[in-house]
Amino acid sequence: SPGHLARLARLPEAALPREELRTLLFPDGRPRLLETLSTPLGRSGFVCVPLFADELAPGEPLLGHTARGVDLASSLGARSVSLAGMIPSHTGYGFDVLRAVGRTGTAGTTTAVTTGHAATVVSVVKTVHAALEATGQELGALTVAFVGLGSIGSSSLELLLGRAQSPPARLLLCDAPGSGPRLEELADRLRER
Structure with a gap:
């Protein structure tokens, strides 16, 4: 949120109203490359869409901005674009973005689009180990x-x-209210292993 950004920058919250901040960062209203990082593994960039976190919702504004962000990254030489935060879950785990990229101009691009979830999953398991x-x-x-x-x-x-020599002595599955049936299905699948 703008207040969160203002606090991080040690600015009074009212110092930069939301639309003023958006205009400063995204003068043309389009996604923008905000940062690059070079490492021995290669070069990475941070392309940001002109939306605040509380504006991320399924629908055309997010999808259009995300597709334009993928186009921008591709035009800068990106071989892979990882969607961050809530963007994957609001865009059909990236499949809607892939369809939209075809409509925005870089159909046939070789840039891969990923949720980044696989890397996160591996990181979680390595941390547990x-x-x-x-x-x-x-x-x-x-x-x-x-x-x-x-x-x-x-x-x-x-x-x-799947990588464990033996399962935990006891496994507790916790999720949001209303997810009971899904958790029961997961528990049944795990018991069948």
């Missing part, structure tokens, strides 16, 4: 709780269990 090693614990002797079992949480759980 590092914590187990650092504490001398064995997964099979522990009660393990997974809080949040959307696409990243459930994939992390599946990968962790």
Whole structure:
């Protein structure tokens, strides 16, 4: 939110109203490359869409800006674009973006579009393994709780269990109210392994 950005920049919240900040960062109203980083692994860039977090919602504004952001990244030489934050879940996990990119001008581009979830899942599992090693614990002797079992949480759980020598002694699955039936299906699948 603008207030959050203002606090990070140590500015009074009213110092830069939302539309003034948007105009300063995105004078033409289009996505913009805000930062690049070069490492031994290659060059990365941060392309930002002209929307604040509370404006991210499924629909044409987000989809159009995201597709234009992918076009921009592609024109700058990106081989892969990772959608961040809530953008994947608001764009059919990127499939809507791929369809929209064809309409915005770079049909046939070789730029891959990813949610970045796979890298996050691997990172979660590696972190769990590092914590187990650092504490001398064995997964099979522990009660393990997974809080949040959307696409990243459930994939992390599946990968962790798939690579484990033995499952946890006890597994607790926690998610938002109303997700009971989905969690029961997940638990049934896990029991069948």
